[in-house]
Amino acid sequence: MVDMMKKNEKKKLLIYAHYYTPDVASTGQILKELAEGMLHEFDITIICVVPSYTGKVADEYKTKMFYKEEINGVKIVRIRVPEFSKSNKISRIKNILAYFLGAMIATFKVGEMDYVYSISQPPILGGLIGVWGKWMKNAKYIYNIQDFNPEQTMAVGYSKSTLILKSMLWFDKFSCKRSDKVIVVGRDMVETLENRFKGKKVPKNIFINNWIDEKEIYPLQLDEEKVFAFKKKYGLENKFIIMYSGNLGLYYDLENLMKVIKKFKDRDDVAFAFVGEGSIRNQLVLYKDNHNLKNVIFIPYQDKAELIYSLNAGDVHWCINAKGIKGVSVPSKLYGIMAAGKPVLGMLEEGSEARLIIEGTNCGLVCEPGDYESIESYINWFIENARSHEQIDMGTRGRDYLVKNLTKDVSVMKYTEEIKSC
Known part of the structure; x- marks a missing residue:
């Protein structure tokens, strides 16, 4: 009887999301729809920051380090982070590091997991926190790359430090290697992943498009x-x-x-x-x-x-x-x-x-x-x-x-x- 109950139990999936609803970050919205859409198969827990995509944190999220919530059947552990300005690099770095360290600690608050899933946000750290979760939970790890870094950083000249860029690439390749599967969101991104590894020992990967809910966004008349x-x-x-x-x-x-x-x-x-x-x-x-x-x-x-x-x-x-x-x-x-x-x-x-x-x-x-x-x-x-x-x-x-x-x-x-x- 116990074995039968275990067989019928949903597998547990931990998602590191950085931002999650009600934040308006596009990845946060995608992850909300993904998590809620997979609830029939998985028992899902999200680790993310308190609502703060604009840089501001509401007063109700300023008193504790962690907040537990549930939205539409998805369990959520939110991490308090410092406020920041999107035009101030130092304040953004402090905010991101607070999430990264908080997510490491929050990993111990969510129990056993069968799967760990993270996205490439924040850059580099999103992959590393997924590897951490894999190790701590002895789980299968899926790394979803929405943006390749340091390639994106290099493209816009955000950093010109060779040491920093080489380090970033090493760490993100490390995350790819430690994953059980890499999911990318474009056909061109498959090429980038293969080029990273020069076609040798390329991590197992698959391409899946992002999406939008066509039932929520649809054509309306201009005079609506x-x-x-x-x-x-x-x-x-x-x-x-x-x-x-x-x-x-x-x-x-x-x-x-x-x-x-x-x-x-x-x-x-x-x-x-x-x-x-x-x-x-x-x-x-x-x-x-x-x-x-x-x-x-x-x-x-x-x-x-x-x-x-x-x-x-x-x-x-x-x-x-x-x-x-x-x-x-x-x-x-x-x-x-x-x-x-x-x-x-x-x-x-x-x-x-x-x-x-x-x-x-x-x-x-x-x-x-x-x-x-x-x-x-x-x-x-x-x-x-x-x-x-x-x-x-x-x-x-x-x-x-x-x-x-x-x-x-x-x-x-x-x-x-x-x-x-x-």
Whole structure:
């Protein structure tokens, strides 16, 4: 009888998440949907920070080191971390180290585990904390690489220290070697993993796309009440809206993009909307002010429940990465754009996962990073053909492809199978 009960018990899965709902970090939202989608197979515990993606920590999370919660059947252990500023490197490092050390301690608070899963956030430490969990729990370890580092760091010149970069690469290769399976989120990222190991003793790996819940984000009419309310709130009525929705960070070449946008500063019928926060937001706002770009609007992060309305308010959406990001990261914002049925204005390297999807579905226009002449030409084309059948068809093709190939249920099922097969 005892053996039968054990056989019917769900396997225990520990997920190191760094950020988790209600934080608006894209990885936190993905992990929420992944965890809740796998509850039929696993007893799941999350170790993450207290809600703090914006840098601020609410008063109710300032009195203890650890907080235990449960959301929709998922057990959560939250770690108190110091507040930080996204523009201050030192404060961010302190915050990240507090999570890393806190997660090591929290590992002893969650009991036995059959599987340990971590993502590549924070860079390098996300992998190492997964290895720690594997060792402490004598469990199978699945390492999900959302972003390759130090490759991403090198691409944007965030650090030029050879010693630091070589050390980062050594540690992350160590995490890959110690994993029982590596999951990457792009076809181009499989190549990066193989190149890391020069094709020899490459860790067991699989590619699974990220996703968006197509039942939560879907096309709405421009005159839908809440879409119109969003546009009215931010002075976007009667404008053709070219929107960027997501993290205003280092990896998207946004500062150079502003120089292209400046050429359209006299177009009263066009608005360039940036929805989100990030480390370079202040620089972008300063550029807007210094060059009197009245048709550039900055809008705060939208709650997940409101995202459908903000995405539908845009007529065209940016999907961009800086040069060097191919095979390193896949912009998850693409899935939201496609879910909302909007055309894509892309600046992505040839052969990168997002560009392969855009070109394969013909759901937008895309060029190489740094090709600002083409971007200017594409902006002109979208404006001149505003809301034409050709643009509407682009968005429809993207939505149709997503519904058939990039749904939450499809990806979560793949994750479940790959974890169980370790």
